[in-house]
Amino acid sequence: MESLIPVGLTDLQGVYPALNLAVAGIVILLLDAFFPMRSKLLSAWITLIALHLSFTCGLHRLTSGMDETFFHGAVRMDPFTHAFTVIICLASTLAVLSAPKYLRLRDCHYAEYYALILFSVSGMLLFSAAEELIMLFLALETMSIPVYCLVAFTRDNEYSTEASMKYFVMGAFATGFMVYGVALLYGSAGSGYFADLPRGAASSPGLFYSGMTLVLIGFLFKIAAVPFNMWTPDAYEGAPTPVTTFMAEAVKAAPFSGMIKLLIVAFGFSQAVHLWMPAFIGIAILTMVVGNMVALVQTDMKRMLGYSSIAHSGYILVGIVASVKLNSSEALASVLYYLFIYVLMNAGAFGILILFSHKNKDTNAIDDLVGLGRERPWAAAFMGIYTLSLTGIPPLGGFFGKFYIFSYAIKAGLTPLVIVAILTSVMSAFYYLKIIVAMYFREPSDPQHPAAFSYEGYSVFLIAMLCFTAFGVIYFGIFPKTPLTLARLAAASLIPAP
């Protein structure tokens, strides 16, 4: 029997980007246990090097167009996966760069932080590579469980532990949906491989479609689409800010990879599309409207960015619906490009919050930023770039991301959806501009207030991260050619050109 042939070395080489991270995580844990050091910067460096190796490996494989399957077809390393490897490793690198300063201030700079991040990222990379339901599920859990721990990382902080508990319960609930769906899909198709699943729709449609619904609900939980978004603001607000950065980027982007793959490979045939497409259009509209409306009234930046990330999920859903409807890899490439830019601008916005966080108090409220423009002009300028990009003002990256997605959506005949998207993104300008107004145009009522802008603790990592993201948002907005070419290369592996 061929299926009994055990895993070989080639398989392990195939999943090198994920394996490398898991090994680095173990090395960090053991190094810290047996040779404890006061400064945990060694762990940070090992993490950065491991992420960098996976990043370059992904980039190299993407440009060389490697497309192979490993573990008897359970893992497929195609350009789409490589593109997500690149995006996720970049996002995690940004999150790791922002961490040391904040964790030192909170007296919880432990090596375990980096190990947990690495384990989670390793799960994410496998998640985007999974071509089999069990693999998909395992990778999803490998990705989620370390994040539950990370949210509670400042463990004497009650908000942090509360957020972790909520996130854990909600996440476990979503996982329940997912497992149930996986079981039904397996039952209907008799196989876990994505490519075999459509068979199940023909033989036992009832099982198949209920399974599909449950699995998709599990995914929508993870990407925080309305009405499955309840956990997002609480988890974002309570988590330590670097963890929020990690959650808002990597943990956000990764579920999209698995979802897009599943939607196109397993649920891409026309009967299934006719079922999930209307539901997705409805959910996209709800997500954009609710996310943006609720963000309007937030006074806490982390919470506001949480709702804004819900809204951005909505825009990305528009892009997914459009690319499936058009069956065009170009449209899917716009989704990848959007995720890439989203990672950059969101990381920057959280980075500014970390820059001004203090030993006993975070600088999270919008009112805390009053007068920043005069006290710290550079930081304010960077924050301005990120918020304007999140709003979608040309010539910044955020504008082109939205522009590409919306133009493909119009091409796909989804004009009503695009009208909602544009209206809500105009609405989003209101709350993003509130930050700029606070920074530049409001007088601080309390003369002692500018003291909040002193840097307590200083991190070269954080400064590097801010400079890189600000540069990236501008540069890749004006010259989108490189990321777009790579994204097209990636998308073409999933949707072959007609």
Add this chain to the structure above:
Amino acid sequence: MSYEYAVVVVFMVVGIGMVLAPLVIGKLLRPHNPYPQKNMPYECGKDPFGEAHSMFDIRLYTLMLVYLIFDVEFVTIVPPMLVMANLGVPALLEIFAFIGVLALGLAYLWKHGHLEWVKTV
């Protein structure tokens, strides 16, 4: 009316009957002679004391977590054992690699003192 499912009904009736019959027969035949020592819950040969719903030491929690990992490990390595003849040596090596990773976890716990009853902080 379909008689195809009759076999299910028969199966259920016989199944329930097979459980009930010995209980009823035993009840009729056995001598009834209770005394306090006999009614005591069995606790591995020791006399139980206190309430069953008592508080446990929180430190047991850590040990329980550690135990759980190796419990699951056992469950995970039994299925490959059954087909080891077909899988060959590489599978054995894989199992050892798996145990090795878990053992590293144990080393981590040990070094951090989580296995000590009184942890030195």
